[in-house]
Amino acid sequence: MTTPYGTIFYFGILFLFLAPIIIAGLNGRRLPVYNAFVTLLFIYWMFSENYIQGIAFIAFIFWQLIIVRLYFNYRRVLNKNHGGIFTLAILMSILPLIVTKMQPLLAGHLSLVGFLGISYLTFKAVTMVIEIRDGLIKEYNSVEFVNFLLFFPTLSSGPIDRYRRFKQDVDKPLDKEKYLALLNRGIFLIFLGFLYKFIIAYLVSKYWVEPLKFNLINHINFGSSMLGYMYSYSMYLFFDFAGYSAFAVGVSHMLGIQTPMNFNKxxxxxxxxxxxxxxxxxxxxxxxxxxxxxxxxxxxxxxxxxxxxxxxxxxxxxxxxxxxxxxxxxxxxxxxxxxxxxxxxxxxxxxxxxxxxxxxxxxxxxxxxxxxxxxxxxxxxxxxxxxxxxxxxx
Known part of the structure; x- marks a missing residue:
């Protein structure tokens, strides 16, 4: 499996395919068909080394499409709002995630269910069901829902966007000046991500986290190692995840989508x-x-x-x-x-x-x-x- 934002090679390929989107954005245009092609290409690359997870991913998307469509028809076409049906829709939507999270209890039989990013896709799908129930989503289009689910910059680990906010960005025409500002912000966030994830997090992990972990397991300077590990792991966790999130938001900005930030000091x-x-x-x-x-x-x-x-x-x-x-x-x-x-x-x-x-x-x-x-x-x-x-x- 190719981990998003995991290597310099990944970024090289990414920027190569983003170039036409950036050029179009600077001219105030979107390329929805090309965007869809790039999305499918990177999703295929993501699961190319594990076809079982790829099949699980496709099955999951169809599962959520069916649930959201059925609930939307029930809620809007039949004009009903029974709490039991709503609860059932929520449970059915999170069922694949529940089964995946139960893997430690089921002796490894769940490789056919789980895949990278299942949690964040589930959050998006559940949000759809809830906001349909609340009357916040009055119109539903399966293609737009799939576009929201499959937005590849945030597919594997978020940030978690909301459908209505995402749709507003997709629907509104691109303004050249605003897109240029988005692009500049996106480039900054990607460089920040490199600093966080590939430099700071790497150095903290190599020179503090791993040596201190070795000391703890082998009871070497146990007290000081425990304290050092506590602080160094906290720093590593932040810089690694914040770096990934900066990549995801930065690439989103390059696509003209203002995905919300995940960390704020x-x-x-x-x-x-x-x-x-x-x-x-x-x-x-x-x-x-x-x-x-x-x-x-x-x-x-x-x-x-x-x-x-x-x-x-x-x-x-x-x-x-x-x-x-x-x-x-x-x-x-x-x-x-x-x-x-x-x-x-x-x-x-x-x-x-x-x-x-x-x-x-x-x-x-x-x-x-x-x-x-x-x-x-x-x-x-x-x-x-x-x-x-x-x-x-x-």
Missing amino acids: PFIARNIKDFWNRWHMTLSFWFRDFVFMRLVFWLTKKKWFKSKFTIAYIAYFVNFMIMGIWHGLHWYYILYGLYQALMIIGFDIFERINKKYKFYPKNKVTHVIGVFITFNFICFGFLIFSGILDKIPF
Whole structure:
């Protein structure tokens, strides 16, 4: 399998095929047919070394097309909005992802189901079902939906775009000056991605993460190695993923699509809530909008709990536990989700107490203290997330 943005050779081929699109964009034109050709070409390249995953990918696309079409017809043509049908549509849409994530429990029988990018495509498809149900998507075109799903710059690992925002970019005519600004921004992001992923992340991994991991497994300077690994892995995780995301957004800009950014200086967050507004933002906002907020609304409507804080804390717990399980059914991912939920609930309780007694003032000094404390708590969370504790022979 060819990993997107994984080699210099990939970028060489990519820029070669992007050249006509860039030239057309600078002249205020789009090339939809050529775009479709380039998309299919890079998807084929992506799965060329693993035809089983390629077949699973094609089957998945048709599966989502059927579900979204059936639900749209039910919701708009029949003019019905039964909650049970909506729930069934959601479950059917996420079924392939659920089966894939259960792989560790099913002894390797799922290579016929999973493929690179299945999570992010599922998020896109589920968003369609939800927004059709909410009446936000009033018209549906299968070709446009496939174009949204198969947008190849973000296919493998996001960022997670929304259909309505994406469609607005595709439908509006290209303005030469605005496209030039997009192109310049795209080029900048690609160079930033090279700095992050191929230089900083590589050096951190080679000279810190891997040596410290070796020390931990072999119990060499265990305490200092653990601390060093915690910080170095956190840096590696950010620069590697932020570098990839910069590539994806940069290439999107070159295609005239303003895919949203995924990171916004997360390590200067002043608290855990601020961190989740900066880290993997499209995923964080997706869970906020489609899991947390809807669960809060549902629990409030059912009136099972009198306290709005109890409702919010239950929703936080469910939200982050699902997010942890989404990463995989390993104990350290589940513990990571629990850890994040406890942190955000703990901070909310702290904020409420401080609002009442005002013992912790908000000023420049406490801002710096908040950044320092948050950074360390976040790095400890990434230590759990890394899975290193599962590899150390205690």
